[in-house]
Amino acid sequence: MKTVRIIGVPEHFNFPWHLAIDEGAFEERGIALEWTDVPEGTGKMCNLLKEEKADLAIILTEGIVKSITEGNTTKIIQEYIASPLLWGIHVDVNSNFKKLAELENTTAAISRFGSGSHLMAYVHAKQMGWNLEDLKFNTINNLEGAVQALTTGNADYFMWEHFTTKPLVDAGIFRHLGDCPTPWPCFVLAGTDSFIAENNHVIGHIREIINAYTLEFKQIPSIDRTLANRYQQKLADIQEWMQLTQWSQKQLPKHTLLKVQETLLELNLIDQRISADKILM
Known part of the structure; x- marks a missing residue:
């Protein structure tokens, strides 16, 4: 069994991961996926990845792009949420x-x-x-x-x-x-360079599983009620959120990455733009 440490915010966006873990989808592939909630958000998660205290993260696009540009040895594995936050x-x-x-x-x-x-x-x-x-x-x-x-x-x-x-x-x-x-897709799946280098096959399994779950997520019977109860939200709010939210099963487009970097540069939040192959897996 391969242990994989994944982190993310304790929000409704990440419920497909918890569903897949609870149903044993990763264990069936020999993966012990250990999820840790990070309520402090992206800044804390960037540090955990940088310190290699986590292998993977569901993290805000602009935050991880900034961190990678500043030297965090991490890459974006794929887009996770295609819609804005x-x-x-x-x-x-x-x-x-x-x-x-x-x-x-x-x-x-x-x-x-x-x-x-x-x-x-x-x-x-x-x-x-x-x-x-x-x-x-x-x-x-x-x-x-x-x-x-x-x-x-x-x-x-x-x-x-x-x-x-x-x-x-x-x-x-x-x-x-x-x-x-956000002027771009909001969440991506990112992983440390060291984990990616040694676990390409494992990453393939993880992507296959989570993409299958997110592809069918909105069709799960009464999923709106499940989310409302779990995250203490009003049903109408969850229903509105689900209409606005689109999960992704593909890599972040290079033109989107360029837009993120150009915006961060314009705002003086990064000093340079780096090539896509240093950011995308």
């Missing part, structure tokens, strides 16, 4: 902010530098026409830290996946001001 922009429910434009020159809560909440704050600021040099951040690690930061006034707004954050809006903790979708 809908980043909700939230403030404390008692905040005086009523419009997105009012957030200029305020402090954004981010899980950590290099995370999606950090990078997408730049994307959003660029769209709003703000001076990127004026962006200010407070590192809060995870969703619970964001609640504390916004409640105490240590940060003014927080960007996180719309539907994951929706229960906090429904509970009257956050107020939702708007959304900022």
Whole structure:
């Protein structure tokens, strides 16, 4: 039995992996797939891959591209979610902010530098026409830290996946001001160079299994109710999310990778663009 360490955020996007693990699909191929939730998000996952404390990760596209460009010996194995991620922009429910434009020159809560909440704050600021040099951040690690930061006034707004954050809006903790979708497919499957070099056959099995699950995922009877119960979401929200979400079974296109790198360069978040063969498996 080959042990493989995989990491990802504890969100509904990754339920096909848990389903495949629970049904023994990987074990049937001689693979002991050990899943670890990383609620801190992409920045933490990039570090775990860099330190080789994980073999594979389901990770935000822009975050892992930035990390690889900066020397992380990791590659994108394939695209996982082909649709954009809908980043909700939230403030404390008692905040005086009523419009997105009012957030200029305020402090954004981010899980950590290099995370999606950090990078997408730049994307959003660029769209709003703000001076990127004026962006200010407070590192809060995870969703619970964001609640504390916004409640105490240590940060003014927080960007996180719309539907994951929706229960906090429904509970009257956050107020939702708007959304900022990623300009590219949001999640990829990435692996360390060392793991890829030694386990090409194993990666082939893993891809075959997860792609079979994601291809048929939306056709599973009552899958919307299963997801709503597991992730404590309203059924209507899960149904809307499923309509917006498209899983992928192919590699990230080179033109998409180029768009990610060009955007990161434009935002001064990377110093150089590197060739696709250094990023894609």
